[in-house]
Structure formats: structure tokens, C-alpha cells
Amino acid sequence: MGKTVLCACEDVTLSEVRRAFARGHRDLESVKRYTGFGTGPCQGRSCQNAVVQELLRLGATPAEITPFTSRPPAHPVTFGTLAALDPSALPLDEGIPLPVLPPPPGPSPSGPLPERADVVIVGGGILGLSLAYELGRRGVRDVVVLERSYLNSGASGRNGGGVRAQWSTPTMVRLGLRSLQLFARFAGETGVNVWFRRGGYLFLAPDAAQVARLERNRAIQAAQGMRTRILSPAQACEVVPELDRSRFVAASWNPDDGVVFPWPFQWGYAAGAERNGATVRTFTPVTGLEISGGLVRSVKTPAGRIRCDTVVNACGAWSPEVARLAGVALPNRPTRHEILVSGPLKPWLGPLVSLLGTGLYFSQSQRGEIVGGMGDPAEPAGIAHGATLRFLARFSRALTDLVPAAAGIPVMRQWAGNYDVTPDNNPILGPAGPANFFQLSGFVGHGFMMAPAVAELMADWMTGREKDEIFDRFGFDRFARGTAVGEDFIIG
Amino acid sequence: MPRLPDPRFATDCTVSVDGRAVPARKGESIASALVAAGRPLLSRSAKYHRPRGPFCLSGSCGSCLVRVDGEPNQRACRTPCQDGLRVETQNGWPDAERDVLGLIDPLTPHGLDVHHMLTRPLPLNRALVAFTRRLAGSGRMPDRPAPRGPEASTETFDALVLGSGPAGLAAAEELARSGRRVLLAEQDLLLGGRLRAGLEPGFAPGSWPADVSRAVAAHGGEVAVGTTAVGLWHDGGEPICLLVARSPARTRLVRASRILVCTGGDARPPVFEGCDLPGVFSGRALALALAEHGVVPGRRAAVLGTGPEAETIVERFRAAGMESVLVAQPPIRATGRSRVTSLGLADGSKIPCDTVAQGAPPAPSPDLLRALGVGVDWNPAFEAFSPRVADDGTTQVAGLFAAGEVARPVSAAAAAAWGRRAGEAARG
Numbered sequence: 001m002g003k004t005v006l007c008a009c010e011d012v013t014l015s016e017v018r019r020a021f022a023r024g025h026r027d028l029e030s031v032k033r034y035t036g037f038g039t040g041p042c043q044g045r046s047c048q049n050a051v052v053q054e055l056l057r058l059g060a061t062p063a064e065i066t067p068f069t070s071r072p073p074a075h076p077v078t079f080g081t082l083a084a085l086d087p088s089a090l091p092l093d094e095g096i097p098l099p100v101l102p103p104p105p106g107p108s109p110s111g112p113l114p115e116r117a118d119v120v121i122v123g124g125g126i127l128g129l130s131l132a133y134e135l136g137r138r139g140v141r142d143v144v145v146l147e148r149s150y151l152n153s154g155a156s157g158r159n160g161g162g163v164r165a166q167w168s169t170p171t172m173v174r175l176g177l178r179s180l181q182l183f184a185r186f187a188g189e190t191g192v193n194v195w196f197r198r199g200g201y202l203f204l205a206p207d208a209a210q211v212a213r214l215e216r217n218r219a220i221q222a223a224q225g226m227r228t229r230i231l232s233p234a235q236a237c238e239v240v241p242e243l244d245r246s247r248f249v250a251a252s253w254n255p256d257d258g259v260v261f262p263w264p265f266q267w268g269y270a271a272g273a274e275r276n277g278a279t280v281r282t283f284t285p286v287t288g289l290e291i292s293g294g295l296v297r298s299v300k301t302p303a304g305r306i307r308c309d310t311v312v313n314a315c316g317a318w319s320p321e322v323a324r325l326a327g328v329a330l331p332n333r334p335t336r337h338e339i340l341v342s343g344p345l346k347p348w349l350g351p352l353v354s355l356l357g358t359g360l361y362f363s364q365s366q367r368g369e370i371v372g373g374m375g376d377p378a379e380p381a382g383i384a385h386g387a388t389l390r391f392l393a394r395f396s397r398a399l400t401d402l403v404p405a406a407a408g409i410p411v412m413r414q415w416a417g418n419y420d421v422t423p424d425n426n427p428i429l430g431p432a433g434p435a436n437f438f439q440l441s442g443f444v445g446h447g448f449m450m451a452p453a454v455a456e457l458m459a460d461w462m463t464g465r466e467k468d469e470i471f472d473r474f475g476f477d478r479f480a481r482g483t484a485v486g487e488d489f490i491i492g
Numbered sequence: 493m494p495r496l497p498d499p500r501f502a503t504d505c506t507v508s509v510d511g512r513a514v515p516a517r518k519g520e521s522i523a524s525a526l527v528a529a530g531r532p533l534l535s536r537s538a539k540y541h542r543p544r545g546p547f548c549l550s551g552s553c554g555s556c557l558v559r560v561d562g563e564p565n566q567r568a569c570r571t572p573c574q575d576g577l578r579v580e581t582q583n584g585w586p587d588a589e590r591d592v593l594g595l596i597d598p599l600t601p602h603g604l605d606v607h608h609m610l611t612r613p614l615p616l617n618r619a620l621v622a623f624t625r626r627l628a629g630s631g632r633m634p635d636r637p638a639p640r641g642p643e644a645s646t647e648t649f650d651a652l653v654l655g656s657g658p659a660g661l662a663a664a665e666e667l668a669r670s671g672r673r674v675l676l677a678e679q680d681l682l683l684g685g686r687l688r689a690g691l692e693p694g695f696a697p698g699s700w701p702a703d704v705s706r707a708v709a710a711h712g713g714e715v716a717v718g719t720t721a722v723g724l725w726h727d728g729g730e731p732i733c734l735l736v737a738r739s740p741a742r743t744r745l746v747r748a749s750r751i752l753v754c755t756g757g758d759a760r761p762p763v764f765e766g767c768d769l770p771g772v773f774s775g776r777a778l779a780l781a782l783a784e785h786g787v788v789p790g791r792r793a794a795v796l797g798t799g800p801e802a803e804t805i806v807e808r809f810r811a812a813g814m815e816s817v818l819v820a821q822p823p824i825r826a827t828g829r830s831r832v833t834s835l836g837l838a839d840g841s842k843i844p845c846d847t848v849a850q851g852a853p854p855a856p857s858p859d860l861l862r863a864l865g866v867g868v869d870w871n872p873a874f875e876a877f878s879p880r881v882a883d884d885g886t887t888q889v890a891g892l893f894a895a896g897e898v899a900r901p902v903s904a905a906a907a908a909a910w911g912r913r914a915g916e917a918a919r920g
Binding site (some may be wrong): 002003004005006008009010011013014015016019034040041042043045046047048049050052053062065067070072073074075076077078080081082083084085086089090091092093094095096097098099100101102104184185187188190191192193195196197242264267343344345346347348366367368369386387388389390400404405406407408409410 | 537538539540542544547548551552553554555557562563564565566567597598601602603605606607608609610611612613614617620621622624625626628629630631632633634635636637638639640641642643644646720721722723724725726727728729732734736743745758759760761763764765766767768855857858859860862863864865866867868870875876877888889
């Protein structure tokens with residue numbers, strides 16, 4: 001036999017836990033993500049204590065064994081059962097788990113900080129890490145990335161992993177296509193698997209207005225060589241036979257879009273950036289920015305101060321908070337977005353499917369889970385990470401209407417992340433306030449898929465190479481100039 | 493001898509498992525019927541295609557998933573048998589027993605580093621992604637649309653008591669006798685929880701569950717068996733519990749100003765090489781299956797543990813005709829192909845056995861309490877996370893109470909006393 005299996009759901013062995021710890025994944029949230037323990041049907045009920053016993057033997061601190069956030073439902077329940085709940089009888093609230101009072105002390109900063117750096121990047125999500133990686137490749141080695149929590153704690157670790165080039169403007173199509181290229185070669189380049197699979201994106205249009213929108217987008221996409229086609233319901237059902245074809249009148253299909261497993265990107269980019277000379281520090285929040293003469297001079301953290309030439313704000317939903325430290329008022333409005341996974345199924349669903357006008361989208365992960373979300377028009381602005389029963393009811397209704405066979409599948413886990421929403425649904429890139437205070441935020445739920453391409457362009461610009469037109473188009477000053485152009489193909 | 497030769501335990505229905513008929517008793521779980529039939533192998537595991545079978549038999553682990561009447565990933569231990577039920581093992585080809593991909597396990601003695609394997613060159617990585625996608629996932633998509641569940645009812649009670657072990661019974665009784673309208677929800681079809689296994693002499697349930705039921709009903713309350721608390725949420729700013737019953741199918745949204753979580757602990761798998769083999773079970777669950785359905789899990793059992801519960805389990809197995817030994821030292825490894833055949837100990841000795849029963853008490857189960865904001869602490873004494881529950885059953889969350897093994901290992905008598913105090917505190 002040979003193996004000591006701690007997590008029977010996901011086949012996680014004692015030696016895999018030891019390997020994760022040795023690689024620096026020391027806290028329970030990180031060990032969970034790196035090994036996969038506790039992500040199966042029992043959700044850690046059978047294995048979390050055994051993993052903690054081993055981590056303590058390995059030398060984990062009490063703060064590092066804070067239990068991972070428990071995820072509802074406590075027991076699997078089928079989409080069909082949840083679809084019977086009336087969402088309108090379930091008013092939105094902050095969701096669960098409710099905060100614990102007093103909160104347990106978190107892990108301390110993961111290592112000493114350098115006293116100075118050329119570039120300090122605030123935010124260890126995919127945007128910040130990919131920028132650190134690309135800067136390193138261009139010879140800027142003196143880079144520090146500061147992450148307030150564990151890697152994958154924010155939206156980069158909470159999204160559904162969809163990556164597409166089916167957008168509505170030439171700029172976004174170009175960025176999407178470039179990102180897809182970079183996603184495809186990420187594993188080979190960084191040595192970390194991300195399970196990129198070109199299963200396509202299938203957008204379903206329920207009415208004539210949505211069909212017109214898809215037709216318009218298709219023309220823009222075709223101009224850049226994309227293979228997007230408009231399909232009849234019967235043709236769409238050849239791609240996904242389980243769809244109820246009475247629910248839509250046409251579909252837009254690009255077989256070259258795809259899905260990835262989001263977590264390893266953070267590990268791959270962080271390790272790659274460190275190989276290129278950068279320093280990545282977790283559990284290190286930024287508490288202040290020292291400004292004089294119109295420039296940010298240093299970044300303050302509980303672990304010390306870093307003098308620097310340039311600061312990049314890549315904090316996603318937290319970007320306005322960090323910008324405020326420099327006296328800059330960003331217009332970003334973080335908004336919760338809920339998501340769930342089912343138990344793992346054998347492959348049946350190739351593409352990511354989205355039903356326009358409803359916010360519903362779903363795909364099948366590499367592990368076989370149905371991963372899906374659905375935006376809620378009633379959701380107020382504000383950072384929130386709680387999960388609601390209302391979302392389970394809304395999603396399950398919409399999914400089982402569109403895919404009736406899904407009714408018998410149990411839901412395993414739900415959680416939430418935050419979209420970083422801007423007034424025109426486009427990102428905010430480049431300086432704001434102090435001349436060396438760069439923004440890399442406002443991606444409205446699509447930062448993950450845009451990050452590789454945008455990081456390349458941003459690193460080019462920051463190292464004195466070509467300045468792409470996106471930095472004019474998506475500059476902070478567009479709101480003052482009144483030149484904002486809205487992106488209308490936001491999903492979820 | 494799969495079952496005790498007592499007419500009380502006669503089988504009365506047949507379920508089909510991978511096309512083969514398995515005799516069963518109506519109302520017992522699929523997992524119980526398969527243990528009685530000597531066939532605990534239900535699926536192959538996610539990565540290494542190791543054999544998997546039921547462990548906890550009580551809905552807290554995830555290793556007994558099967559396909560039932562075309563619906564994938566159903567817990568065999570939560571699905572009651574009835575005539576004609578169609579059960580299929582999962583993730584094995586041609587089936588879980590003969591699975592060809594079972595070769596992955598011996599071929600990867602040091603495991604797989606999935607994050608770093610075969611990342612280049614690109615064509616090889618693409619092949620890896622395509623191949624592992626085929627391998628991944630356990631259940632197959634349902635063959636046909638399932639009907640939507642029944643419309644959910646929305647109900648309000650004075651108090652909601654989850655779980656009917658000694659703590660839940662005592663809490664519900666206390667609340668009912670003080671005039672509160674109580675909903676007592678139990679996931680099994682019978683009340684009593686751990687008392688049903690009868691492992692604590694001197695604390696037999698007797699007529700207590702029936703007395704409590706009468707008391708609850710007398711004050712306008714209700715006892716709902718076969719009803720699982722799927723979760724607690726907070727929609728609308730107040731705690732709300734989703735309760736799901738299978739047969740008859742019923743979905744209920746329940747609000748109550750007092751919620752008492754007495755759902756018991758989570759069976760705790762032992763940790764040693766091969767601990768995940770079919771044939772390794774929760775001892776308490778086996779004792780319950782033996783007591784209620786006459787299930788004799790095998791011929792030779794090794795019972796792990798040092799406490800009185802483990803000793804009683806050894807006696808029960810012996811009385812049922814099994815060879816049974818108590819194993820006080822930590823095992824080193826279990827061996828066997830599709831089921832455990834022997835247990836190796838630190839002193840070099842080897843115990844031939846087809847059944848390993850975990851006799852250690854269950855671990856606390858904080859998830860429902862954590863949902864509403866109860867904190868947990870690592871308890872080094874019993875090496876488990878334990879929710880913060882006071883001796884009077886109160887928690888840091890107003891209106892949320894708990895008692896019994898859901899919070900920490902306690903005897904049945906102590907759990908009952910704790911449940912009573914929680915009932916008093918919740919009575920208000």
C-alpha cells in the first residue's frame with residue numbers, strides 16, 4: 001500500500017501535507033488549497049484535525065492552525081431541492097459565516113522585509129503577482145509584493161476560472177486573445193500546472209435584443225481572427241446536449257475560450273517572480289503610505305517600512321482603501337459575487353455556458369465539479385464574503401431550468417468573492433494622485449482572465465518600453481475628462 | 493454469517509448493486525446492507541484509484557458515495573433501502589471491484605506531485621490535461637431530468653433542536669415541558685442517536701424517546717425524523733435552518749428564536765498506512781448496525797482504542813460470533829487489496845482481520861455553530877477543534893445553544909445533563 005491517506009475524499013496523503021508545509025504553505029487555508037484536503041464531500045470533517053496534528057508536529061504556530069473558513073451547506077443538497085426554495089422569500093444579508101468575536105489572531109508576516117525596493121506592489125492576487133513576474137523578466141528585480149492574507153485569499157482564489165476573448169470592444173478582444181495565449185503556455189513557462197482547457201464559451205441569448213448584441217460582438221471578434229460563430233439552439237445542443245433549447249433563441253460559440261484552475265496561477269507567478277529576484281510576503285498588510293513632494297516615498301506595514309521608487313495598487317476590491325492612504329479617491333465600488341461547486345462528476349460539459357440577461361454562468365472544473373455563479377441585481381456595494389441561501393435558491397432555479405438533468409446533482413460548497421466594479425465597467429490603469437502611485441484595479445470580475453496580458457503591457461510601460469493605448473484609454477483621469485466608454489459584456 | 497440469525501433481522505427487500513441482487517432490510521441504509529453482504533467496496537478514490545468504502549455510516553465522512561437510481565454522488569449511508577433500488581459503484585472500470593486504473597496506486601508509491609508533473613513540453617502537458625480530465629470526477633451526470641423538489645414550507649417554532657441523541661432529547665424535553673413549541677429534527681429514522689447503539693450500560697434509552705415525543709407534541713411541537721439539517725444561514729438577518737427529508741420528500745425553512753445544536757460529533761478516521769481501506773469503520777456505527785439490523789461486519793475484528801466504549805464494542809462483536817481483539821497501541825499499517833486483511837502494529841506483530849473498528853470517541857463537529865459566528869479553539873487534550881460552548885449550553889451568539897459531543901467528547905449521561913442545562917438556558 002504505502003500511502004497514509006489523511007483526506008479520503010481527495011486522496012491527500014501525509015507526505016503531500018509534509019511537502020506542502022516544506023514549500024511554505026504553512027497555514028491551514030494555504031495547506032487546504034495546495035493539497036486539496038477538505039475540499040471534497042466531507043469538507044474537512046474527517047481530516048482537518050489529523051492535518052492539524054501533523055502541522056503541529058512539523059512546527060506550525062498556533063495562529064497558523066486557525067481552522068479554514070467553514071463553507072455551507074453543512075451537508076450536500078441537490079440543485080433540485082434548492083430550486084424549490086423561493087428566493088424572494090430570502091432577503092439578502094451579509095451571509096455566513098458570521099464574523100467571530102473576537103477574531104482569532106492571524107499568522108504573522110512571513111519573513112523580514114527589505115528596507116527598500118524599486119517597486120512595491122500592494123496585493124498578492126494574480127494582477128500583482130503577474131506584474132512582479134513580468135517586471136522581473138524585464139530586469140527589474142528589486143520588487144516586493146505585499147499580501148495582507150494568504151495567497152488566493154481574494155478574488156484571484158475565489159473566481160470560477162473562465163478565460164475568454166469573446167468581448168464587445170476591439171481592445172478587450174485583443175487583451176483576451178493575448179491572455180489566452182499566455183494561459184496556454186503558463187505551465188511550461190513556470191513549471192506549475194494550471195489545467196488550462198480550451199472547452200470554449202457558449203453564450204446563450206434568450207431574446208432578439210441579446211442576439212443582436214452577439215451578432216455585433218461576433219463581427220468585432222472576427223476582425224481579429226476569432227472563430228466565433230452564431231449557433232441555432234439545435235446547434236448549441238450539439239455542443240451541450242443537456243441544455244433545454246426552449247430557453248434561448250441563439251448562441252454565440254468560440255471554441256478557443258477556456259477554463260483554468262485559478263489557485264496555481266498565484267503559486268506559479270509568485271515562485272516565478274521570486275526566481276526573478278522579487279520578494280513575496282504574505283500576511284503583511286499595508287497600513288500607510290508616506291508621501292512628500294508629490295511622490296510616495298515609503299510603504300508602512302506592521303513588519304516594517306519599505307522605501308521605494310514606485311508603488312502599484314493591485315488590491316482588487318480593497319484598492320479604494322489602499323488608495324485612500326495616498327489621499328486618492330478611486331471610484332471603484334466592490335460588490336459581492338457568490339459562487340458554488342457541486343460534487344465532482346465525470347466530464348460532460350465542455351464549455352463555460354452563460355445565459356445572457358440572467359447573470360447565470362457555469363462550467364466544469366478539471367476535477368469535475370460544476371462551478372457556477374450568478375450576479376444578484378439586489379446586491380449592494382461593499383466588501384462582503386458571506387454566503388447566502390438566497391444565492392443557492394436563485395442559482396439552482398436558473399441552472400435546473402436550463403439543464404433539467406442537473407436537478408439530481410448535490411451542491412458541495414458555496415462561497416463569495418468581490419467584483420471590483422468601476423463606473424464604466426473598465427479597469428483603472430496608471431498613476432492616480434502621486435506621480436509614482438500606479439493603479440492596477442477595477443476589472444469588474446474579469447481581472448483574473450485579463451491579468452497576464454495587462455501585466456505584460458504594464459511592465460513594458462513601467463520599464464520605459466512601449467506605452468500601450470490601454471493606459472490612455474483606461475487612465476484614472478478619464479472620469480474627470482468624461483471620456484469613459486462603457487464595456488457592456490460583463491457576465492455574472 | 494452476514495446477519496445474526498434472528499427473525500427480527502430478516503431481510504425483506506432486494507436492492508441491485510452493479511446489477512447484482514443484494515438482500516436488505518427496508519429502512520436500513522444501502523451502506524449497512526452492503527456491509528452485511530460483505531461488500532464494502534463502493535468506489536475508487538479521486539487521484540490514486542484506491543478502494544473506497546463506508547467509514548462513518550452516519551453522514552459525516554465522504555467515502556461511501558454511490559449512484560442511486562441514476563443520481564450520482566449520493567451517500568450510501570444516508571440512503572434507505574427499498575425494493576428495486578438501483579445502486580451503482582462509482583469511478584471504477586469496469587466497476588469498483590475490478591477497476592483497471594487501480595494500478596495507478598502501486599505505480600505511484602510516493603504519490604503524485606500534481607502541481608509540478610509533466611508541465612512541459614506543451615504537447616505533453618496538453619495530453620496530461622486531457623487525460624486527467626477523463627480520470628477526474630466520480631459520479632456520472634444523471635441520465636434524465638429529476639423533478640424539482642417539493643415547494644418549501646416556511647415555519648416558525650419557539651425552539652429548534654437539531655439531533656436527538658441524549659443531549660437533544662434532554663434539551664427538547666426541557667423546552668417542551670416548559671411550554672415551548674419545539675421542532676426536534678433527527679436525520680435518522682429513529683430517535684436516540686448514540687443511545688441506540690447501547691454502548692453505555694446503565695444508560696439505556698428505554699421509553700425516553702417516546703416520552704420526549706409525547707411531551708413535544710403535547711405543547712404543539714413536532715418531532716421530525718429522517719430530516720437532515722442541511723445548514724444554517726442568516727438570510728434576512730435572522731438564523732434560518734434548511735431541513736430536508738427524503739421520504740416523503742419535504743423541504744422546510746425553519747426560523748426559531750432558539751436553536752439548539754445537538755447533532756453529535758464526527759466519527760474520526762484513524763491515521764496509519766492503509767487507514768482508508770474498506771473494512772475500516774467507525775466502531776460505534778458498527779455497533780448500531782449490529783444492534784438494529786443484526787449486521788455482522790466480518791469474521792475477525794480489531795477494535796482500536798482504550799476506553800470503555802472500545803471494550804464494549806469488542807464484547808458485542810464476540811457475542812455476535814466474531815473473533816475480536818482490542819488494540820490499544822497505535823497501528824502502523826493496514827494491508828489488503830480491496831478490503832483490509834491484516835493490521836500491523838508497532839511491536840512488529842500482525843493481526844489478521846477483515847474489520848477494523850475505530851473505538852475512539854468522535855471529534856467535535858463545529859460547522860453548524862461556526863456558520864452563525866461561534867469561535868473554535870484547538871483542544872490539545874483531544875486533538876481537535878472544539879466550538880466555544882459553555883457548561884450551560886450557551887454560546888457567544890444569542891439564541892444559539894449546543895450540548896453533547898457536537899462540542900466535546902462526553903459520556904451519554906453527561907451529554908444528557910448538558911442538554912438539560914442547555915434547554916433550561918434556552919427556556920429563558
